[in-house]
Amino acid sequence: IQMTQTPSSLSASVGDRVIITCRxxxxxxxxxxxxxxxxxxxxxxLISAASSSQSGVPSRFSGSGYGTDFxxxxxxxxxxxxxxxxxxxxxxxxxxxxQGTKLETK
Amino acid sequence: xxxxxxxxxxxxxxxxxxxxxxxxxxxxxxxxxxxxxRQAPGKGLEWVSRITGYGGNTYYADSVKGRFTISRDNSKNxxxxxxxxxxxxxxxxxxxxxxxxxxxxxxxxLTWGQGTMVTVSS
Numbered sequence: 001i002q003m004t005q006t007p008s009s010l011s012a013s014v015g016d017r018v019i020i021t022c023r024x025x026x027x028x029x030x031x032x033x034x035x036x037x038x039x040x041x042x043x044x045x046l047i048s049a050a051s052s053s054q055s056g057v058p059s060r061f062s063g064s065g066y067g068t069d070f071x072x073x074x075x076x077x078x079x080x081x082x083x084x085x086x087x088x089x090x091x092x093x094x095x096x097x098x099q100g101t102k103l104e105t106k
Numbered sequence: 107x108x109x110x111x112x113x114x115x116x117x118x119x120x121x122x123x124x125x126x127x128x129x130x131x132x133x134x135x136x137x138x139x140x141x142x143x144r145q146a147p148g149k150g151l152e153w154v155s156r157i158t159g160y161g162g163n164t165y166y167a168d169s170v171k172g173r174f175t176i177s178r179d180n181s182k183n184x185x186x187x188x189x190x191x192x193x194x195x196x197x198x199x200x201x202x203x204x205x206x207x208x209x210x211x212x213x214x215x216l217t218w219g220q221g222t223m224v225t226v227s228s
Contacts, residue, residue: 031213035151042201042218043151049213086151090214093156093165095141100150 001025001089005098011106018074020101022087027067031091034063034072037100038083046085047072077103108132110202110219117225122192128185128202128219136160136180139205141216142187144198144224152198155187156205170196192226199223 002025012018022032030050035043045054047063050070060075074081082105087098114126128140142154155176156165164176175188185202200223203216 030211033213033215035216037151042220043216045215045217048215049208049211052208052211084150088151088153088216093163094167095153095156095216097143097151097153 001028001092001094001096003087003089003096003098005087005101007101008099009102009104011104012077013106014077014079016077018077018081018103020072020085020087022065022070022072022098024068024070024089024091028089028091030066031089032063032065032070033088033090034061035086035088036081036083037086043086108204108217110204110217112200112202112219112222115200115222115224117227118192119228120193120226122226123188123190124192124224126187126189126200126202126222126224128187130183130185130202130204133204135178135183139214140176140178140185141203141205142174142176142185143201143203143216143218144196145201145221146195146198149198154200157185189224192224194226197224197226 004023032050034047037043051063062073084100084102086100109131111129118124141156157176173191177186199221201221202219205214
């Protein structure tokens with residue numbers, strides 16, 4: 001299953017609303033997770049099952065979608081949110097990731 | 107607390123072999139599938155391989171199939187990745203990851219180690 005994530009990079013400012021999209025090449029129900037990765041660190045799980053926020057993740061992060069189209073929304077960008085974000089499907093036994101979206105300061 | 111500690115990375119020549127290990131603690135190891143995921147320098151995440159809890163089933167990305175072998179020793183709480191016929195494009199940080207099935211949904215997520223660097227170069 002191919003995961004297509006857009007955009008690949010995004011310039012934004014603190015306080016902006018940011019939307020990242022992820023499209024699967026076939027239906028994956030809600031088997032879609034979102035991770036945040038900062039330089040030199042392992043990825044951190046933000047959202048599971050398309051829309052379930054993990055404990056400790058700020059409420060400004062939300063996920064939605066079902067089937068083939070999914071979104072990660074950051075409602076009001078904070079300085080610590082500048083990072084790279086990945087979607088990942090676990091519908092297939094062979095997991096796959098999107099190409100990543102790098103959030104940069106405008 | 108879940109801990110995953112990778113080891114075995116290093117510099118190897120093209121065509122060479124390397125075995126990575128991942129020591130797991132803080133959970134019942136045999137109850138979880140385990141994965142290897144890699145990240146080439148400056149690139150995105152690439153899923154590499156998966157093994158079920160008792161090792162009965164293994165899965166590989168096309169890019170490593172036939173060259174890499176995933177295995178586990180549940181008596182030692184350790185995951186392995188045997189990497190043969192290494193190529194320059196295998197240069198990456200290799201992460202060990204625990205497969206965690208959701209408490210209220212069957213959707214699996216990954217819990218990550220800190221990674222070990224593998225460099226394939228002459």
